[in-house]
Amino acid sequence: MRAFVFLLALICAIPSVAAARCEVNVPTERVELAQVSLAYQSIGRDSDPALLLVMGLGGQLIHWPDEVVVALCQQGFRVIRYDNRDVGLSSWNQAPNGANLAFELLRYKLGLPVVAPYTLSDMAEDGLGLMDALQVERFHVLGVSMGGMIAQHLAALAPQRVESLTLIMSSSGAQGLPAPSPALVQLLARRGAPNREVALEQQADLLAALGSPEVKDDRQALLEQAAIAYDRAFNPDGVKRQIMAILAEQSRVELLNTLRLPTLVVHGTADPLLPVMHGVHLAAHIKGSQLRLIPGLAHRFQEQFKGPLLGAVLPYLKTQRLADAHLALY
DSSP states (O other): OHHHHHHHHHHHHHHHHHHHHTOOOOOOEEEEOSSEEEEEEEESOTTSOEEEEEOOTTOOGGGSOHHHHHHHHHTTOEEEEEOOTTSTTOEETTOOSOOOHHHHHHHHHTTOOOOOSSOHHHHHHHHHHHHHHTTOOSEEEEEETHHHHHHHHHHHHOTTTEEEEEEESOOOOOTTSOOOOHHHHHHHHOOOOSSHHHHHHHHHHHHHHHSOTTSOOOHHHHHHHHHHHHHHOOOHHHHHHHHHHHHHOOOOHHHHHHOOSOEEEEEETTOSSSOTHHHHHHHHTSTTOEEEEETTOOSSOOHHHHHHHHHHHHHHHHHHHHHHHHHHTO
């Protein structure tokens, strides 16, 4: 009887233990690298396989929905999310006085080379430096949008360390792929706000434009999301430099053709920024990759699509974690 009571108590305690292990309200910590100061959070046990989350253009670590982070952690991962250089609480220590995005956009439209203060490969080095500082030798990478582009470079820079890739709403950067509408590009590049109120309205406009046509956004909710990000950190010049890094990037097709690691590509059929052929083309150039297309998904983590996104990503990552555990036995 005593053994039964102990077993029952143990079973009942499992959910609470898992919840405590995957608590997202952990302190934001910092590592100092040669060129950057990176703010990050680590959720889960240090002994679990590490999963590095790489956010997209202008996004902060808080833009990874907490419920998504918890779901990833409950798969058995130590989830590490961070602010890219130039956004959030991270900084680039060599930042110049200004970034002439309008001039570089004009050069890009004319087919001329774009000069950027740093590259996506430099940003991949930041992620690698973070994992070095945390003494994580091997890890999985999940990147969204620009973060997926950075993740591609990460895998090429350290093929012996990156166990798997998950690329969401991203692209190969190849010439000839469908372009976003000029109106959306203008919203994306609109970074000069004279005050908080205007900045929030601009960000809400952008979020609405990046959303799915199947979903009617609550304007007030978009403004509240924008306010949380603005009040945590606001660095429009940093976002301009990130845009320039994307524009300056040459096609990554040759790089992708060299990758030999498990890869999942997830893309929405209603993506207005990187239309669906970006995801199809990306998967086609990574040998052995899997492609999952989600009907109606656009270029945002919207509540209505969290289920389908997790349904695509979680089984894949579970397979990769179990493969790691199997290899560790030998």
